[in-house]
Amino acid sequence: xxxxxxxxxxxxxxxxxxxxxxxxxxxxxxxxxxxxxxxxxxxxxxxxxxxxxxxxxxxxxxxxxxxxxxxxxxxxxxxxxxxxxxxxxxxxxxxxxxxxxxxxxxxxxxxxxxxxxxxxxxxxxxxxxxxxxxxxxxxxxxxxxxxxxxxxxxxxxxxxxxxxxxxxxxxxxxxxxxxxxxxxxxxxxxxxxxxxxxxxxxxxxxxxxxxxxxxxxxxxxxxxxxxxxxxxxxxxxxxxxxxxxxxxxxxxxxxxxxxxxxxxxxxxxxxxxxxxxxxxxxxxxxxxxxxxxxxxxxxxxxxxxxxxxxxxxxxxxxxxxxxxxxxxxxxxxxxxxxxxxxxxxxxxxxxxxxxxxxxxxxxxxxxxxxxxxxxxxxxxxxxxxxxxxxxxxxxxxxxxxxxxxxxxxxxxxxxxxxxxxxxxxxxxxxxxxxxx
Amino acid sequence: xxxxxxxxxxxxxxxxxxxxxxxxxxxxxxxxxxxxxxxxxxxxxxxxxxxxxxxxxxxxxxxxxxxxxxxxxxxxxxxxxxxxxxxxxxxxxxxxxxxxxxxxxxxxxxxxxxxxxxxxxxxxxxxxxxxxxxxxxxxxxxxxxxxxxxxxxxxxxxxxxxxxxxxxxxxxxxxxxxxxxxxxxxxxxxxxxxxxxxxxxxxxxxxxxxxxxxxxxxxxxxxxxxxxxxxxxxxxxxxxxxxxxxxxxxxxxxxxxxxxxxxxxxxxxxxxxxxxxxxxxxxxxxxxxxxxxxxxxxxxxxxxxxxxxxxxxxxxx
Numbered sequence: 001x002x003x004x005x006x007x008x009x010x011x012x013x014x015x016x017x018x019x020x021x022x023x024x025x026x027x028x029x030x031x032x033x034x035x036x037x038x039x040x041x042x043x044x045x046x047x048x049x050x051x052x053x054x055x056x057x058x059x060x061x062x063x064x065x066x067x068x069x070x071x072x073x074x075x076x077x078x079x080x081x082x083x084x085x086x087x088x089x090x091x092x093x094x095x096x097x098x099x100x101x102x103x104x105x106x107x108x109x110x111x112x113x114x115x116x117x118x119x120x121x122x123x124x125x126x127x128x129x130x131x132x133x134x135x136x137x138x139x140x141x142x143x144x145x146x147x148x149x150x151x152x153x154x155x156x157x158x159x160x161x162x163x164x165x166x167x168x169x170x171x172x173x174x175x176x177x178x179x180x181x182x183x184x185x186x187x188x189x190x191x192x193x194x195x196x197x198x199x200x201x202x203x204x205x206x207x208x209x210x211x212x213x214x215x216x217x218x219x220x221x222x223x224x225x226x227x228x229x230x231x232x233x234x235x236x237x238x239x240x241x242x243x244x245x246x247x248x249x250x251x252x253x254x255x256x257x258x259x260x261x262x263x264x265x266x267x268x269x270x271x272x273x274x275x276x277x278x279x280x281x282x283x284x285x286x287x288x289x290x291x292x293x294x295x296x297x298x299x300x301x302x303x304x305x306x307x308x309x310x311x312x313x314x315x316x317x318x319x320x321x322x323x324x325x326x327x328x329x330x331x332x333x334x335x336x337x338x339x340x341x342x343x344x345x346x347x348x349x350x351x352x353x354x355x356x357x358x359x360x361x362x363x364x365x366x367x368x369x370x371x372x373x374x375x376x377x378x379x380x381x382x383x384x385x386x387x388x389x390x391x392x393x394x395x396x397x398x399x400x401x402x403x404x405x406x407x408x409x410x411x412x413x414x415x416x417x418x419x420x421x422x423x424x425x426x427x428x429x430x431x432x433x434x435x436x
Numbered sequence: 437x438x439x440x441x442x443x444x445x446x447x448x449x450x451x452x453x454x455x456x457x458x459x460x461x462x463x464x465x466x467x468x469x470x471x472x473x474x475x476x477x478x479x480x481x482x483x484x485x486x487x488x489x490x491x492x493x494x495x496x497x498x499x500x501x502x503x504x505x506x507x508x509x510x511x512x513x514x515x516x517x518x519x520x521x522x523x524x525x526x527x528x529x530x531x532x533x534x535x536x537x538x539x540x541x542x543x544x545x546x547x548x549x550x551x552x553x554x555x556x557x558x559x560x561x562x563x564x565x566x567x568x569x570x571x572x573x574x575x576x577x578x579x580x581x582x583x584x585x586x587x588x589x590x591x592x593x594x595x596x597x598x599x600x601x602x603x604x605x606x607x608x609x610x611x612x613x614x615x616x617x618x619x620x621x622x623x624x625x626x627x628x629x630x631x632x633x634x635x636x637x638x639x640x641x642x643x644x645x646x647x648x649x650x651x652x653x654x655x656x657x658x659x660x661x662x663x664x665x666x667x668x669x670x671x672x673x674x675x676x677x678x679x680x681x682x683x684x685x686x687x688x689x690x691x692x693x694x695x696x697x698x699x700x701x702x703x704x705x706x707x708x709x710x711x712x713x714x715x716x717x718x719x720x721x722x723x724x725x726x727x728x729x730x731x732x733x734x735x736x737x738x739x740x741x742x743x744x745x746x747x748x749x750x751x752x753x
Contacts, residue, residue, distance in 0.1 A: 196544075201635025207544035207568030207610060210634060276552065277545030321553075322522035323543035325566065 008426065009033075011041045015051035015387060017377045019353030025056060027383040030425040034379050049431070051387050054420055057357045059091025059122075059384030060338065061364040061373050063154070063183070063261050064237060064309035066330070067093070067124070069115060070108070071100025076314035076404045078112060081334070082121035083402040084312070086429035088334040089386035089419040091122050092365065092373045093312075097129040098159040104129035104140035106148035113150035121429050122422075125368055128152040130171050130182060134160050139171060146178040153369040156183035158237055159284075161219060163189050168223060172232035179369060181259075183235040184223050186244070187285065191215035196325060198271040198286045206275060208324065211286045213241040220244050224251035224258050235367055236260040238311050240285040242295035249304045259367050261309035262296050264340035265331050269293075269409060279320050279327030280409050283313070286329075300359055301350035307364040308345075310337045314405030332408040335401050339415035342390060347416065372425070383426035392418040402435070437745035439551040439560040440736055443571040443611035448618050450745060452591060455579050457735035457744075458728070459588055465501070465731060475504035478741055481534040483525070484563075485511040485541040490702060490726065491563050491573075495538045498733035504741075507532070522546070526555035534558050536741055544568035559740040567605045573701055574611035576732040578619060580721050581656055583728070584697050593620030598650045599641075600626040600682060601660030601709055602671075604633050608701045609660060613641050624650050628682065630671045647682055651691045658699040659684055659709045675708055685711040689719070697721050 012025040017035065024041035026033040034041070062085065068076035078095070085093045095112050097103035103112060109126040116124025128145035132138045134157045145152040155175060162168045162184060171182050192215045197203050199210020220236055224247065227234035239245065239260045251258050265283060270290050273281040281287060299305040313330025320327050341360060345351040351359070365374025375381040396410040421436075422429045428436040437445065446454070464472060480499040482492050492508065499506045509529065511517060516525060529537060536559040539547050544566030551560040564570040582588055585595060597616055603609045603625050616623050617640035624642040625632065636643055644650050651657065662678060672678045679685075684698065689711075692698075698710070698719045706712045715722060739745050 199634050201638045204604075204633030204635040205610070205639075207566050207607060209567075212634075277549050278552075318521060323541065323549060324545045325543040326522075 009043050009046035010423065010426065010428070011043065011046050011048045012051040012056060012385070012387060013041070013048055014038050015054055015056040017056045018357055019055045022052070025377065025385065027385065027423060027426045030383055032377060032379055032381050032383050035377070049387070049421060053391065054387040054389050055353050056377055057089070057353065057386050057388065058361040058374055058377055059386050059422060059424065060089045060360045061368065061370060062090050062093040062310050062312070062334065063307055063364045063368060064158070065093040065095055065312045065334065066098070066314065067095045067112070068314055069099065070111065075316045078115035078124060079119045080402060080404040081312070081314070082116060082119045082124060083435055084334040086121040086422050086435065087402050087419060088336070089338050089388060089422055090334060091384040091422065091424045092125060092370055093122055094125045094127050094154055094368055096158045097127045097156060098134055102129050102133050103127065104132050106141070106144040109145050109150040109152050110148050121435070122424060123370070123373070125154070125370060126150045126152055127158070127183065128155045130155045130157045130162050131167065136160060136162060136164060136167065139167070139174065142171070142175055142180065143178065146180060153178070153180050154183050154235070155180055156185065156237065158183065158185045161185050161187040161189060163219070165222065165226070169226050169230060172227055172234060173230045176232055181233045181235045181367065183237050184219065185237050186216045186219035186223065188215040188218050196282070197274045198288045200271065200289060202271055202274065208274065213243050213288070216241055216285060217243040217247055220247050224256050227258055228254065228256045232257065234258045238263050238266065238285055238309070239296065239305060240266050240288050240292065242292045245295050245299040245304055248299070252304060259306040259363070260304070261307040262300060262305045263311045264308060264333055264337045265409060266296055267293065267300070267308070267344040268340050273409070277324045279322070279324050280331070280407055282324060282327050282329050283331050284329035297344055297348065297350055300345060301355070306359065307367065308337065308341055308360050309364065310334050314403050315407050316405060320407045330407065332401065332403050332405060335403065336396060336408065336410055336415060338388060338419060339417045342417040343415060383423055385423045386419060387421040389418045389420050390416065392416070394418060438740065440571050440740060441548045441551055441560065441562045442569050443574045443615040446615065446618060448591065451575070451578070451615060451618055453744070454575055454732065454735050454739060455582060457739060458579050458731040461734040462728070462731040470501050471503055472501060473503050474738055475499065475502040475741055478504045478535040479507060479533055480504045480536045480538060480737065481507045481509055481529050483509045483529065483537050483539045485516065485546070486564070487512070488540050488564065491540060494726070494729040495563060495733050497730045498737055501730070502734055502737060504737070507534070523553070523555055526550055526553065530556045536561060536737060538563045540564045542566055561736060561740065564607055566607065568607050569611045570607040571611045571615070572729070572733055572736055573608050574615040575736065576725060576729045577612055577658065577699060577701070578615055579728050579732050580699065580725050581697070584721060585655055585695070591619040592616060595621045595655045596653050597621050597623045597656040597658060598626050598654040599623060599658045599660065600647060600684070602631045602662055602666065603627050603636070603660070604631045605663070606660050612658065613639055617641065626650050626682065628672055648688065648691065651688060652693070654692065654696055656697050656699060657684060657692065660701070661703065662705060662709050679708055683709055683711065684714050686713045689714045689717070692719070699725060701725070
């Protein structure tokens with residue numbers, strides 16, 4: 001592979017779009033110029049990338065990333081978080097609003113958006129808070145955030161549920177004016193006070209306060225009915241239970257405009273890991289049962305769940321060691337998401353690579369209204385491309401992650417696949433598996 | 437076995453070894469000079485993140501009677517109240533050379549975390565972690581049952597034990613269910629449905645909502661402390677209603693077999709889960725439990741620090 005990363009034309013020789021037959025993908029001036037027969041493309045001054053055997057997908061889009069800046073730059077910054085994103089194959093991430101200060105004004109979302117532009121590793125689409133300070137009491141200035149340079153379209157109080165039914169209804173209605181969507185963190189607060197893990201037989205044995213599935217399902221059921229009533233678009237964050245899948249399936253059958261995401265960790269890990277009391281496995285919503293994992297995988301395959309979204313949640317070491325109850329919930333996700341999709345969805349036969357492209361790029365881009373992302377790999381489209389080597393298997397080394405934090409639940413676990421290169425509008429952000 | 441984190445960690449043979457050893461320790465306690473030289477030069481740290489005078493004193497007495505040096509570290513008025521993390525506190529104790537750390541913590545899993553972390557090199561003894569477990573309490577309860585019902589020998593096969601009250605929040609109940617199942621007893625948990633954990637049907641015991649139905653057959657009635665704040669969380673309507681349905685008063689106690697005993701891990705709410713005349717009756721083992729606690733904890737420290745558990749484990753395999 002050539003080191004001259006600055007040339008404006010790249011030929012991805014022998015790449016297999018969506019895992020299909022090999023072609024030469026030519027990227028020029030930020031766009032896909034052509035998909036030529038394998039081994040035939042040439043262009044003066046072009047950088048040739050040997051993509052033999054590599055799967056080409058449209059650049060991944062994450063609907064759910066915590067970049068922690070402003071406020072917790074010790075855990076992650078826009079710079080380090082977007083580096084992790086690029087290494088994970090992402091060309092766009094949605095930065096969640098629960099920063100300090102909260103992203104509930106045009107000023108804060110523009111700051112995050114600008115930091116993303118300056119870092120240049122991937123596009124950063126800030127998510128705006130639904131309520132002032134995530135307080136759940138008054139609507140934030142959603143229109144001002146939508147009209148800002150950050151062009152916010154996804155609004156979420158993620159980390160907290162918009163539990164007030166009237167406020168949720170108003171938010172759903174209000175964002176219709178600018179084609180926005182409310183991304184709900186579905187968690188009935190009273191049912192989950194002090195909750196530490198999935199409520200079930202294991203929580204009873206471990207003496208950890210339970211987070212019952214019904215606390216998620218009841219909110220989703222209410223919200224899909226609200227969305228239907230007011231004719232609005234609803235997105236459900238990090239769906240974690242089998243029952244939630246059933247409600248979403250029913251809602252979609254009824255024609256309700258609802259989309260949903262699931263995290264990679266809910267597709268791979270289950271609650272049994274909590275028995276170690278190692279807080280690296282503490283996450284919100286919690287890891288669930290094996291039945292839930294299977295139902296979630298099937299729901300992604302069926303399209304009932306639209307997107308795999310990381311909920312990348314970096315935490316400083318001191319917040320993730322010690323007692324379970326005192327640790328903060330959350331796991332890293334950006335650098336391992338595609339590998340887990342491969343293991344949980346592709347290698348199980350549930351999805352092909354085109355399906356992965358749909359759930360990790362096309363649909364999340366559409367939900368977030370990111371026009372330049374999630375586009376097909378064909379001539380004339382923006383050159384947002386990721387090359388992945390599906391044949392590699394590697395152990396996860398927390399020390400080698402680009403994220404500033406180390407709270408990966410996959411330390412030492414062998415995962416399939418490796419992101420070899422990522423291109424953002426024709427410019428490599430990752431080459432040879434390293435930042436370009 | 438290096439640590440004692442869960443009552444479920446003990447095999448039947450190991451549990452009986454603890455009880456037999458405790459019996460020997462109790463015999464030695466009848467002597468004029470109670471102290472044994474066994475753990476001379478060893479250091480036992482009592483790391484208490486929660487106030488618990490009775491458990492701490494019991495462990496302290498146990499360690500001292502084995503001639504160990506005892507360091508009491510309580511979270512109040514210590515570096516912990518200045519914001520020191522669990523990890524840093526553990527590393528500090530390790531640097532001081534603790535051979536055993538007896539840990540009491542409000543967070544479930546704290547003892548297991550300490551044992552698995554590698555922060556301390558010595559043995560970890562769980563002296564109560566959140567709403568998880570309290571294995572030495574279960575051992576002293578089993579010891580008490582064995583003395584009263586089985587003349588101090590053998591296991592508890594076929595003995596019927598009713599554990600009554602706030603099982604949901606009780607580490608005593610969890611450890612007792614595990615240990616008593618290992619020792620062959622038939623345990624029935626009795627509580628209002630709100631105070632039983634989801635999934636309790638998978639535990640090695642029976643469940644009842646009806647105390648009156650369970651009492652006539654019971655050899656042991658163990659009452660758990662009911663915290664008054666549970667009322668405000670709507671676990672039950674009022675203390676009076678709780679007492680009416682689940683309290684052991686003299687009338688109910690009359691339904692017990694003559695030989696049946698009444699236990700309570702303390703501290704009691706007289707007039708709530710147990711009536712004063714029952715607590716002070718011949719059936720009551722409440723004061724005896726305290727005395728037995730010292731013998732059982734001596735046995736645990738002796739066996740863990742002496743490495744005696746390792747041999748018994750080898751023999752089983």
